[in-house]
Amino acid sequence: MLIDFPGRRFYFFFIEIWPQEVYFFTGLLVIAAMALFLMNAVAGRIWCGYLCPQTVWTDLFLAIERMVEGDRRQQILAATGPWTAQRVVRKGIKHFLWLMVAWWTGGAWVLYFADAPTLVKDLATGHAPLLAYGWIAALTATTYTLAGHMREQVCTYMCPWPRIQAALTDEYALNVAYRFDRGEPRASVKKSEQLKLEGLPAGDCIDCRQCVNVCPTGIDIRDGAQLECIQCGLCIDACDNVMEKIGRAPRLIGYDSDVNLKRRIEGLPPVEKIVRSRTILYAAIIAAVGGIILYALLTRHAFDISIIHDRNPVFVRMADGAIRNGYTMRILNKQLDTRRFALSVDGIAGAVVEIVGLPMGAAQVVEVGPDQSREFRVLVSNYEYAPAPSSPIVFHLKDLETGVWAQAKDHFRAPERVR
Numbered sequence: 157m158l159i160d161f162p163g164r165r166f167y168f169f170f171i172e173i174w175p176q177e178v179y180f181f182t183g184l185l186v187i188a189a190m191a192l193f194l195m196n197a198v199a200g201r202i203w204c205g206y207l208c209p210q211t212v213w214t215d216l217f218l219a220i221e222r223m224v225e226g227d228r229r230q231q232i233l234a235a236t237g238p239w240t241a242q243r244v245v246r247k248g249i250k251h252f253l254w255l256m257v258a259w260w261t262g263g264a265w266v267l268y269f270a271d272a273p274t275l276v277k278d279l280a281t282g283h284a285p286l287l288a289y290g291w292i293a294a295l296t297a298t299t300y301t302l303a304g305h306m307r308e309q310v311c312t313y314m315c316p317w318p319r320i321q322a323a324l325t326d327e328y329a330l331n332v333a334y335r336f337d338r339g340e341p342r343a344s345v346k347k348s349e350q351l352k353l354e355g356l357p358a359g360d361c362i363d364c365r366q367c368v369n370v371c372p373t374g375i376d377i378r379d380g381a382q383l384e385c386i387q388c389g390l391c392i393d394a395c396d397n398v399m400e401k402i403g404r405a406p407r408l409i410g411y412d413s414d415v416n417l418k419r420r421i422e423g424l425p426p427v428e429k430i431v432r433s434r435t436i437l438y439a440a441i442i443a444a445v446g447g448i449i450l451y452a453l454l455t456r457h458a459f460d461i462s463i464i465h466d467r468n469p470v471f472v473r474m475a476d477g478a479i480r481n482g483y484t485m486r487i488l489n490k491q492l493d494t495r496r497f498a499l500s501v502d503g504i505a506g507a508v509v510e511i512v513g514l515p516m517g518a519a520q521v522v523e524v525g526p527d528q529s530r531e532f533r534v535l536v537s538n539y540e541y542a543p544a545p546s547s548p549i550v551f552h553l554k555d556l557e558t559g560v561w562a563q564a565k566d567h568f569r570a571p572e573r574v575r
């Protein structure tokens with residue numbers, strides 16, 4: 157993938173997108189938004205928990221932290237103890253590794269915007285543009301700060317998605333949830349056995365707070381769904397471990413929908429409803445937009461023509477009585493060799509087309525270089541009559557090598573019926 161700003165091109169494998177084809181990006185953005193909505197309708201904030209770069213990079217930074225400074229308990233012990241040489245060295249190694257990952261991330265981003273092998277060589281030899289060094293430094297700093305230091309604060313305070321997601325969700329979406337019907341009333345293992353002996357209700361939650369301790373946003377999922385929950389699933393694993401140790405069934409915390417949480421409390425069997433109006437709508441929009449993009453890609457021309465009518469004057473009356481309209485024509489040659497194109501017009505009987513610079517009356521043939529666009533001034537003169545003050549006119553462009561046609565529509569303007 158290459159986003160070539162100076163060359164005004166976007167390359168994706170063998171597909172080359174021109175600035176005039178920016179609608180492909182619009183389509184891709186629509187698909188991305190709908191995919192996010194669909195994910196949310198099916199499995200809540202699955203994007204936040206497993207796919208968002210902020211979560212992925214934070215997890216990577218945490219893995220480095222664990223590797224260098226040990227698990228959470230060891231980190232707390234070290235943080236409350238004195239500053240020893242070992243602690244200083246470990247902190248230094250951790251921050252060095254974080255900076256390396258951040259620098260690698262920033263460098264990788266910049267390589268999307270230039271020829272990667274050349275830029276890597278230029279960066280290494282100090283010959284790359286200052287802008288490239290600046291961007292790598294800025295992206296390194298933001299990655300280091302956001303993933304290393306701010307972590308889930310980004311999700312809670314900076315990211316708009318939790319707010320949007322809350323407005324888009326419904327009672328059938330799966331979310332990380334605590335099963336109140338099973339967990340409550342919570343009591344220690346010993347106390348719950350005693351309660352059961354006395355014939356009193358006792359839930360499976362032993363109030364060990366492991367689910368709270370592992371939560372990166374510091375919330376208690378037993379209080380119900382919360383905006384801060386990024387659905388990382390760490391509380392599910394923590395609680396399952398506890399349940400395994402005390403010999404109780406897993407998934408006291410698990411993926412569940414609001415409707416099923418209610419149904420379980422009422423003693424009703426859970427229901428799954430993935431296919432519903434909103435999931436059908438999102439999937440249909442993705443399929444439709446994807447289909448349109450695919451069709452447009454498969455049928456796109458290897459060359460194209462665009463026409464813009466002069467704004468002022470819209471027509472000129474010539475000395476010989478003819479009415480003349482001026483246009484700006486741009487020909488896009490997306491092929492990798494020079495092509496010759498012949499221009500003709502249709503729609504106005506007797507209209508004569510002329511590309512400025514070519515002799516009038518001769519074949520209006522122009523050349524456009526490989527992978528280039530060229531602008532021409534075009535004049536259309538009407539010596540006979542114009543059927544209306546504004547008549548449709550079609551410009552036809554023929555690739556003289558392949559015989560393939562492209563066309564652009566505009567209007568021919570005249571004061572009134574002219575003879």
Ligand code: SF4
Pocket residue numbers: 334339360361362363364365366367368378394395396398408409
């Ligand atoms: S980890 Fe499980 S058992 Fe422990 S407090 Fe959380 S929900 Fe209750």
Ligand code: SF4
Pocket residue numbers: 332367370371372373374375376377384385386387388389390391392
């Ligand atoms: S409540 Fe559970 S799933 Fe949500 S952020 Fe905390 S640990 Fe992750």
